[in-house]
Amino acid sequence: MKYILTAILFFNIIFAQVNLNEYLNKLENSKGTERVDLLNKISEEYRNISDNAKAIEYAEHALSEALQNEYTVGQINALNNLASTYILSQQLEAGIEYARRAEIISKQNNYKPGIAAVYRNLGVFYIYSNKPQFALDTLKIAVEMFQELNDSVSMASALMGLGAAYTRVNEIETAINLFEDAAEIFSNKGNDYQAAHAYLNLGSLYSTIIGDYQKGLVNSLNALEKFQAVNDQVKAAYAMIIIGNTYESLGDYDKPIEYYSNALSIFENTGNTYLIANAVNNLGEVYKHRREFNIAIEYYIQALNKSKEINNEEGLGVALNNIGECYYELENYLLANDYYIQSYEFLERLNDKYKMSISLNNQAAVLIKLSNYYEAISKSKKAIALAEEVFNSDEIQRGYENLYNAYKATGNFKAALENYLRYEEIKDSLVNERRSSELAKTLADYEAIQREKEIELLRKNSELKQAKLDRQENLTYFFIIISIMLLVFGVVYYMRYTERKTMNQKLLQYTNELNEINRTKDLFFSIIAHDLRGPFNSLLGITDILAEENIELTEDEIKHLSKEVNQNARNVFLLLENLLEWSSAQLGKITFNPTRFDLNEIVTQNINLYRKSASNKELNLVIKLDNDAFVFGDKNMIDSVTRNLINNAIKYTEKRGEIKVFTQKNNEHVLFTVEDNGIGIPQDELSKIFDLDSNIKKPGTENEKGTGLGLILSNDFVKKNNGTISVESLVDKGTIFKVSLPIK
Numbered sequence: 001m002k003y004i005l006t007a008i009l010f011f012n013i014i015f016a017q018v019n020l021n022e023y024l025n026k027l028e029n030s031k032g033t034e035r036v037d038l039l040n041k042i043s044e045e046y047r048n049i050s051d052n053a054k055a056i057e058y059a060e061h062a063l064s065e066a067l068q069n070e071y072t073v074g075q076i077n078a079l080n081n082l083a084s085t086y087i088l089s090q091q092l093e094a095g096i097e098y099a100r101r102a103e104i105i106s107k108q109n110n111y112k113p114g115i116a117a118v119y120r121n122l123g124v125f126y127i128y129s130n131k132p133q134f135a136l137d138t139l140k141i142a143v144e145m146f147q148e149l150n151d152s153v154s155m156a157s158a159l160m161g162l163g164a165a166y167t168r169v170n171e172i173e174t175a176i177n178l179f180e181d182a183a184e185i186f187s188n189k190g191n192d193y194q195a196a197h198a199y200l201n202l203g204s205l206y207s208t209i210i211g212d213y214q215k216g217l218v219n220s221l222n223a224l225e226k227f228q229a230v231n232d233q234v235k236a237a238y239a240m241i242i243i244g245n246t247y248e249s250l251g252d253y254d255k256p257i258e259y260y261s262n263a264l265s266i267f268e269n270t271g272n273t274y275l276i277a278n279a280v281n282n283l284g285e286v287y288k289h290r291r292e293f294n295i296a297i298e299y300y301i302q303a304l305n306k307s308k309e310i311n312n313e314e315g316l317g318v319a320l321n322n323i324g325e326c327y328y329e330l331e332n333y334l335l336a337n338d339y340y341i342q343s344y345e346f347l348e349r350l351n352d353k354y355k356m357s358i359s360l361n362n363q364a365a366v367l368i369k370l371s372n373y374y375e376a377i378s379k380s381k382k383a384i385a386l387a388e389e390v391f392n393s394d395e396i397q398r399g400y401e402n403l404y405n406a407y408k409a410t411g412n413f414k415a416a417l418e419n420y421l422r423y424e425e426i427k428d429s430l431v432n433e434r435r436s437s438e439l440a441k442t443l444a445d446y447e448a449i450q451r452e453k454e455i456e457l458l459r460k461n462s463e464l465k466q467a468k469l470d471r472q473e474n475l476t477y478f479f480i481i482i483s484i485m486l487l488v489f490g491v492v493y494y495m496r497y498t499e500r501k502t503m504n505q506k507l508l509q510y511t512n513e514l515n516e517i518n519r520t521k522d523l524f525f526s527i528i529a530h531d532l533r534g535p536f537n538s539l540l541g542i543t544d545i546l547a548e549e550n551i552e553l554t555e556d557e558i559k560h561l562s563k564e565v566n567q568n569a570r571n572v573f574l575l576l577e578n579l580l581e582w583s584s585a586q587l588g589k590i591t592f593n594p595t596r597f598d599l600n601e602i603v604t605q606n607i608n609l610y611r612k613s614a615s616n617k618e619l620n621l622v623i624k625l626d627n628d629a630f631v632f633g634d635k636n637m638i639d640s641v642t643r644n645l646i647n648n649a650i651k652y653t654e655k656r657g658e659i660k661v662f663t664q665k666n667n668e669h670v671l672f673t674v675e676d677n678g679i680g681i682p683q684d685e686l687s688k689i690f691d692l693d694s695n696i697k698k699p700g701t702e703n704e705k706g707t708g709l710g711l712i713l714s715n716d717f718v719k720k721n722n723g724t725i726s727v728e729s730l731v732d733k734g735t736i737f738k739v740s741l742p743i744k
Contacts, residue, residue, distance in 0.1 A: 020042065020045045020046075020049075023038055023041050023042045023045065024042065026038055027039070027042065032069055032071075033069055033071045033074060035065060036062050036065050036066045036069060036071050036074035036078070037074060037077075039058050039059070039061050039062035039065065039078075040058075040059065040062045040074065040077045040078055040081055042058045043055045043056075043057075043058035043059040043062060043078075043081045043085070044081060046058060047081070047084065047085050047088065048232075049232060049234075052085050052088065052089045055081070055085045056082065056085050056086070059078050059081040059082045059085065060078075060082070062074060062077070062078040062081070063075060063078035063079065063082065066078055072105065072109055072111070073111065073114070075105060076102050076105050076106050076109075076111055076114035076117075077114070077117075079098050079099075079101050079102035079105070080098075080099070080102045080114065080117040080118065080121060082094075082095075082098040083095050083096070083098035083099035083102060083118075083121045084121055084124075086098060087099075087121060087124050087125050087128060088124075089272075090128065090274055090310055090312070092125060092128055092129060095121070095125060096122075096125050099118055099121045099122055099125065102114060102117070102118050102121075103115070103118040103122075106118060112145060112148075112149060113149060113151070113154075115145065116141075116142050116145035116146050116149065116151075116154065116158075117142075117154070119138045119139070119141045119142035119145065120138075120139065120142040120154075120157065120158050120161060122134075122138045123135045123136075123138040123139035123142060123158070123161050123162075123165065124161055126138065126165075127161070127164055127165055127168060130168075130314075130350045130351065130352070132165050132168035132169045133169070135161070135164075135165040135168070136162065136165045136166070136169070139158055139161045139162040139165055140162065142158040142161070143155055143158045143159060143162060146158055152185050152189065153185070153186070153189060153191065153194070155185070156181075156182040156185040156186055156194070156198075157182070157194075159178045159179075159181055159182040159185075160178070160179065160182045160197065160198060160201065162178050163175040163176075163178035163179045163182070163201060164201070166178065167205065170354060170390045170391065172205055172209055172210065173615070173618075175201075175205060176202060176205055176206075179198045179201045179202050179205075180198070180202065182195075182198045183195045183198035183199060183202070186198065192226055193226060193227075193230055193232075195226070196222070196223040196226035196227055196235070197223070197235070199219040199220070199222045199223040199226075200219070200220060200223035200235070200238055200239055200242060202215070202219040203215075203216045203217070203218075203219035203220030203221075203222075203223060203239070203242045203243075203246075204216075204220075204242045204245075206219060207220065207242060207245050207246040207249060208242070208245050208249075211249070213246050213249060213250055216242070216245075216246045217243065217246050220239050220242040220243045220246065221239075221243065223235075223238075223239045223242075224236055224239035224240065224243065227239060233266045233269075234266060234267075234270055234272075234275075236266070237262070237263035237266040237267055237275070237279075238263075240259040240260070240262055240263040241259070241260065241263050241278065241279065241282060243259050244256035244257075244258075244259035244260045244263070244282060244286070245282070247259070248285065248286055248289065253286050253289055253290050256282070256286045257283065257286055260279055260282045260283045260286065261283070263279050263282075264276065264279035264280060264283070267279050273306050273309050273310045274306075274310055274312060274315070276306050277302075277303045277306035277307045277310075277312065277315045277319075278303075278315075280299045280300075280302040280303045280306065281299070281300065281303035281315070281318060281319060281322065283299045284296045284297070284298075284299035284300040284303060284319075284322055285322070287299065288322070288325065288326060288329075291329070293326040293327075293329055293330055294326075296322075296326050297323055297326045297327075300319050300322045300323045300326070301319075301323070303315060303318075303319040303322075304316065304319035304320065304323070307319060313346045313349060313350055314346070314347075314350055314352070316343075316346045317343045317344075317345075317346030317347040317350065317352070317355065317359075318343075318355070319343075320339050320340075320342045320343035320346070321339070321340060321343035321347075321355070321358070321359055321362065323339045324336045324337070324338075324339030324340040324343060324362060324366075325362065327339065328362070328365070328366055328369075333366050333369045333370050334370070336362075336366050337363065337366045337367065337370065340359055340362045340363045340366060341363065343359050344356065344359040344360065344363065347359055353386045353387075353389055353390045354386075354387075354390045354392055356383075356386050357383045357384075357386040357387040357390070357392055357395040357399075358383075358392075358395055360379045360380070360382050360383035360386065360399075361379075361380065361383045361395055361398045361399055361402060363376075363379045364376040364377075364379040364380040364383060364399070364402040364406070365398075365402055367379065368402065368405050368406055368409065371409070373406045373407075373409050373410045374406075374410070376402060376406045377403060377406045377407070379402075380399045380400075380402040380403045380406065381399070381403070383395060383398070383399045383402075384396055384399035384400065384403075387399060388604075388608060391608070391611060393426060393612065396426055396608070397423060397426040397427055400419045400420075400422045400423035400426065401419075401423045403415070403416075403419035404416050404419040404420040404423055407419060425609065426609070542561050542565050543565065592634050592637075592720060593634055593635075593636075594632055594633050594634050594721065595632070595633075595634075595635060596630055596631070596632050596744070597630065597631065597633075597635045598629060598630055599629040599630070599631050599638065599642075599663055599670055599672060599741065600625045600626070600629045600663055602635065602638065602639045602642055603625065603629075603642050603646075603661065603663060603672065604625070605639075606639070606642050606643045606646050607621065607623060607646060607661060609643070610646055610647060610650055613650050614650050614659065617650065617653070617654075617655045617656075617657070617701075617702065618655050618656045619650060619653055619655075619656070619657050619658065619659055620656075620657070620658040620659070621658075621659055621661070622658065622659070622660040622661070623660075623661050624660070624661070624662045624663075625661075625662070625663045626662075626663045626664050626665050626670070628665050629663040629665060629670050630670070630743060631670045631741040631742065631743055632741075632742055632743060632744045633721035633722070633723070633741055633742070634717075634720070634721055637717035637720065637721060638717070638721065638741065640713060640714070640717060641713075641714045641717050641718060641725075641739060642672065642739075644710035644711065644713065644714050645672075645674040645714065645737050645739070646659075646661065646674060647710070648674075648710060648711070648737075649674050649675075649676040649678065649735070649737075650700075651700035651701070651704045652676065652678040652679050652698075652700055652701060652735070653676045653677065653678035653679075653701065653734075654678060654679065654701050655701070657676065657677050657678055658676070658677050659674070659675070659676045660673070660674070660675040660676075661673070661674055661675075662675075665743070666740075668742060668743055668744070669723075669740045669741060669742055669743060670740070670741050670743060671738060671739070671740050672738070672739040672740075672741065673736065673737070673738050673739075674736070674737045675734065675735070675736045675737075676734050676735055677733065677734035678701070678734055678735060679701060679731070679732060680729045680730050680731040680732055680733050680734055680735055681727070681729040681731070681735055682731055683731075686727065686729055689711050689727065690711055690712060690715040690725075691712075714739075718739055718741075721741060721742075722741075722742050723739060723740050723741040723742065724739070724740045725737065725738070725739050725740075726738050
């Protein structure tokens, strides 16, 4: 577990970098208000190079001489400088005191630049005090005021603060947009040094949270180069930490030690305890990944002691958790549990739900090892609830895995199976998202080999097609025999009953039924022939690579290709499972088990299931759920309906589109609505989308595949639950699906 440096990076880049020696030379011959202004600028410059002691010294001189000269603007600037530096140094009480004094004087004199700077300082104070909502409110005001003052550089610094605040509430996309806006403003002003801070924040988010390591490295290395160009060693050390994090995430555990150690040396020279604690914690992390747990514990203890010196509760919680993880790996479960509990106490006080979910899952895992299964179940459920609030998919998955292990150990196999299925569902979703780009790269690397195998693949595909045709021919004969039997039955019936009209009606009925069977059969095989070909081609291509005699693959490559075989097999299995569910529905074999349940629960589950897919397309999800949304029906069928409609909306909405999901109680029914601004449905297809005969199948906006059965199944299931489903759509405008379900 790590803590992110993002929030503190923006704060000391408010003013453009100039020659410090030039200001010091001018100071000797200055006096009055000019001297006060120079003292304030020198203070700002020392803060820019992380010499906080000097920054405070010159700001105090500026404040004293501004009071002597009754220079109000100089006094306000000095107070804001002192507030900035003390807050940056983690001396929050002193910082907030100076900020409040600056606020009073600025408002008394209606000095708007001073008021804007105060709001910016207050925003930073709230970030460090773990009050992100207060930080968001005050920093938004600061941005607006700097914009009104046409002070673009100061506005960019406030945007950086706002990005840090959004990072604390886990709105990462918004934070990235703000950092990119700030970087653009600084670059346009020719302030590359200030832009480097934005690049560093972007590198941190891309590497440590989003997992886009290429963008993380590009931004972090860019920042490192710019900081070293002006000999700003402290900021260069920040960049080294982020670069080390990136290499560590990529599984390279040698380079991170070099980067972390260099950063630690720089931080130790500055005497900044917070940064020292961060660097040694990172060293502990890399040694933990190398499974050198005793060395890792030594570094974590150093981080713990440094965090105690400055009463940094986040650092204490992180270090204690990490020590617990090492003892868990060393199989000292009692000691591991003790450290996990201590860690959680600090994280709970901070209300850091992201890290709390990690700590609770760690506690659950160790409690399972200690055979305390019921407490482990309680911890896991709480971990899942917190992880869902902050969309932490990894910890949601871990929570269900812990529940599966705990329930299995208690003999409650039904609950164990339910949680295992949820675990696999989330795991498959994460694997698909994380490995799709890797699969594309692997296939591209072996494109030449695949071309050489093309003739063999075509032969195998031909054999597969012939086998399918043989099976289809056998089924055709079977249906012909059935048809003959029905015809004979009709003749016998005709001979026994002389009423020609009745006989004709019966024959017509049987003929229609036979046609329906044939249409169903044709569609069934069409789906199989089309949708199974892709996964099997991928399987054949990968297995050919593995079977090639003249190719040498590393262990990692073999492992990767094996995972791809497994994933393609899963895709085939899921396709067959959907087809079986459809065919069971056609034959009336699905058990109908209506109960009263909360529709919001399954809607929320399915939104979370597809949230990453929506994020990949940069879709804006607008969710508005009625407090009372209990309905009466078969929960599994309605789950299938909501899942299909949400998935279709994501599939057929262009990037950066918007999807709205609502539930609304209306008299004796609850209305479930999914609205998108996607590609829409042509009017000539609109009336046919629930019709099996039409077999309308379209790829998504990014060529996503489907069987074409989702809406047909949804229509059948809604009707079976005494509900209604309707659709409204305009091409290039979007589509609205509405499902009305009874409440009893």
